[in-house]
Structures are given as C-alpha cells and as structure tokens.
Amino acid sequence: MKFINQSEAGMFILLGFPSSRQMQVFFFGIFLAFYLLTISANMFIVGIVAMDRILKKIPMYIFLSHFSFLEIWYITSMVPKMLVDFLADNNTISYNGCIAQVFFFCALAFTELFFLSAIAYDRYLAICHPLRYTTMMTIKLCQQMALWSWIVGFVCSLLMVIPSSRLLFCAPRSINHFFCDFIPLLNISCSQTPATDVIFYTLAWIIILYSLLLTSISYVQIMRTVYYLPSQLSRSKAFSTCLSHLTVVLTFYGAIIFMYIQSSTKSMLNVDKVASIFYAVVIPLFNPLVYTLRNRDFHAAMKKNLPCVIITFCI
Template sequence: MNAMNHSEAAEFVLLGFPSSRQLQLLLFVIFLDFYILTIASNMLIIVITRVDCTLRTIPMYIFLCHFSFLEIWYTTSTVPKMLMDFMIDNNIISYNGCIAQIYFFFALGLTELFFLAVMSYDRYLAICHPLYYNFVMTSKLCSQMSFWSWLCGFLSSFMLVIPSSRLLFCGPRIINHFFCDFIPLLNISCSEILATDMILYAFAWIIILYSLLLTTISYLQIIRTICRLPSQLSRRKAFSTCVSHLTVVLTFYGTIIFMYIRPSTQYTLNMDKVVSVFYAVVIPLLNPLVYSLRNREVHQAFRKSLARFDNLCGC
C-alpha cells in the first residue's frame, strides 16, 4: 500500500537528448521549426477545405480535414513539452501528467491508424469502383466512419493507460525518452511486467497489424487497377501519387511496429528515441505535404482563396 501511494505521488525526469548546451539549442531550433511547419501546413489544409465549397463536400477532403486536425494534436501531445525541456535543466513531469501524455499520445496515434485504413478504403473505392463511389461513399457514411475512427482510437488507448497507471516504481524515476511512452515506463517499474507485456503485445498486434492489413489490401488493389490503365502518362501520374502515399504509410507503420511489437527485453532506448522522432515529429509534417499540398485540387482551391482575399483587400 505504501509503495502504491509512493508511486502515485511520484514525479518523473525525462532524460530527453543529453548533450552540450549548444547542441540542445540547435535541437530546440530544429524541432521548433518542424512543429511550426506541421501546425501551419495542417491548419492551411483545414482552412482551404472548409472555405472551398467544392472540397468540403468531397469525401477524401472530409477525411483529410479530420486527419489534419488529428495531426495537429498528435504532434502537440509531445513536442511542446520536449521543446520546453530543451530550455530548462530540470526536465520533470508529474505522475498524472505522464499518464495523461501516454493516454493522449496513444489515443491520437491509434486514431491515425484507423483514419489511414479509412482513407485507403476511400481511395480504393474511388479508383477501383468509380461508378459506385458516389453511391457508396455518402456524406453520412463519411461522418460515421470519421466518428468511429475517433471513438475507437480514444477508447482503445485505455487498454494501455490502465496497466500504466497500475505500475509501481521503487528506484530512480528517470525515463530515458523525450516524452512519457509506455515502454520506457515499463523499464523503470519494479512491478511484475509479464502480464502487462502480454496485454501490450496482444493489443499492438490486433490494432496495428489489422489496420495495416486493411490499408495494404486497399493499396494493392489500387496498384492492380492502375496497372490496367491504357495510358502510360495516366499510369505514371497515378503511380507517383500512390507511391508517395505508400512511402509515408509504410514509414509510419514500420516505425511503430519496430517500437511496439517486440519483447521488452529487446528494447534499446537510445535507438528507440531516434525512431520515435520519425513517427512523433517527422511524419505529422510529411502527411499534409504528401496527401494534400501536392494535390492539384488543393492548389486550385488555394489560388481561389488567395484571389478572394486579394479582392477583399482591394475593396
């Protein structure tokens, strides 16, 4: 009982990226730039999608609007705290703050997995079954799929928060990471972690790999359809878009599979911190660039918005 009370009142120290003061400042500038660009690019997509009358009725852009909103909060769940820790010497996070960060990071990350599967299914219908697309992918279905993606992501995260909140900590509470992650928390716990490991593995395999399977099947069918296009130019353009999407998707899935679908004895925390940078900082910036800002319809909507703004300013 004393051990539990002691654990609940604990604070943790986030080790982050130990280095010289000059390197800390350099990392601060780099990650701050990534964060600002991520917020700005995703906000731009949301504004363009909501302002343009055409885009906000197209299912793909409805999903992208949700996805951009998701990415803003996903990167915000970790990066601001990391930036603050670069500027101070005592990188402390409270017990409740740590559990809250784990919950929101995984809730938003799992929601992203669900949205990637939903968006790949949307592209599958649009490319492989264009005649049925408008009949099947209605506004009502888009709203329902978006709602369930958010709900499933936030409910699923409790499967990690509950075992995290029951861990006991008897020794130094130094987390070798730049944010409160489930695995580094397990490594400093003095609780018996076998049952917790089993929960994590079963959960990770079911959620991560099932969503990856759905996404992969959709893209394989898309590639198969693209290969049948009569025009070489059409195939090249379609492949260019498809490959860029697949690159981001596989990078995201590859890093989280590397991180979470391994026995805890095989974790190398210094390497894991570097891998975590990709899915927590880099991917949220790549997603808007790949999914939206390279899109011709988004370019046209952006130019129309600028023209409308210029006309208002001219008046």
C-alpha cells in the same frame, strides 16, 4: 526497496537527450521550427478545405482535413513539453501528466492508423468503382468513418493505458525518453512481469495489424484493378491518385512497427528515442506536404481561398 504506487509516485524525470547547454538550445531551436511549421502547414490545409465550397464536399478532402487536425494534436501531445525541457534545469513530469501524455499519444497514433485505413477504402472505391463512387462514398458515410476512427482510436488507447495505472514504481523514477510512453514506463516499473509485456505487445499487434490488414485489403484490390487497365497511361494515372497516401502508409507503419513490435529491452531505448523523433516530429510535417505538393485540386483551391485563410488566421 520501497514500492510506490500511482497515488504516491509524485514526479518522473524525463532524461531526454543529455548534452551541453549549447546543444540543448540548438535542439530547442530546431524542434521549435519543426513544431511551428507542422502546426502552420496542417492549419493551412484545414483552413483551405473548410473555405473551399468544392473540396469540403469531397470525401478525400474531408478525410484530409480530419487527418491534418489530428496531426496538430499529435505533435502537440509531445513536442511542447520537450521544448520546455530543453531550457529547464529539472526535466520532471507529474504522474498524472505522464499518464495523460501516454493516453493522448496512443489515442492519436491509433486514430491515425484507422484514418489511413479509411482513406485507403476511399481510394479503393474511387479506383475500383469509379461509376458508383459518389453513391457508395457519400458525405454521411465519410463523416461516420471519420467519427468512428476517432472513437476507436481513443477506446484502444484507454485499453493500453489502464495497465499502466496499475504499475508500481520505485526510485529512481527516471524515464529514458523525451516524453512519457508505455514502453519506458514498463522499464522503470518495479512490478513489471513477462505477463505485462505479453499483454501490451499482444494488444499492440492486434491494433496495428488489424488496421494494416484493412489498408492492405484495399490496396490489393487497387493493384488488381490497376493491373487490368488497358493502357500504361491509365495505369499511371490511377496509381498516382493513391501514391501520396501509400507513401504516408509505408512511412508511418514502418516507424510504428519498428517501435512497438520489437522487444522492450533497455539496450534499444537510445535507438528508440531517435526513431521516436522521426514519427513524433518529422512525419507530422511530412504528411501534409506529401498530400498537397502535387495535388492540382488543392493548388486551385489554395489560389482561390488563400486571402480568406490568411485573414481568418490573422483575426
């Protein structure tokens, strides 16, 4: 069997979702609608926060605007290529394009994990130390936490991608997925070893569980504080301020853990593709809706700044 290294790998074939031509066109319409709605919703949030003089000085909304900006690039790293493949006869991707997709997908996913931890810490300070919140969570600290979330996410992704650049591939180079991800690459590699799996999953455990630990510590303190509040009304009001974030945490971590903490057996790949649709397409649209649907401050800012945002986007 001929081994092909990274300089000779040429093109990979993305198997995607094999179906009839009519179903491919149907899938194209569905995912295009999700993509456009996600881009529009998240751009709208970024625009509202940027335009409003009050929201752009509140740490929670600074994090939210970063989070929405991240979701735009997160879904863009996967869906446009998938849309093209639905209409193309030959669903190929170059080696460099595949590695780039792996890198940006992992970088944005890891950045989102650390943003969720940063937002949890912000909610912890707001609920557990309300009188000192403005002095503890300053704009400077908020911006530093946002910046470090981006930096750490991209550095962690680099550590994940370096092993993939050392893999050897042999024909046929067919990836049983709709985008390039590390696990499908491992499954088509001729040089895959148990040690490679151990390195990948150990690193995934460390990154995911470390960010989850940071988030959990904040929520344990929040639960303790809420439990000792004097009335049911005050407990409900305090908990409602972090309910939307907690919902996003549970859905995103649940999807990520299902994908990356399981064994990379080939029998699970079709299930993985369906699960990937959830966290790659549905969650980026779900997140902005969760954060804004019941948010009175955002609704007030939206009524005040909606014309300016629409004019800006049209220009």
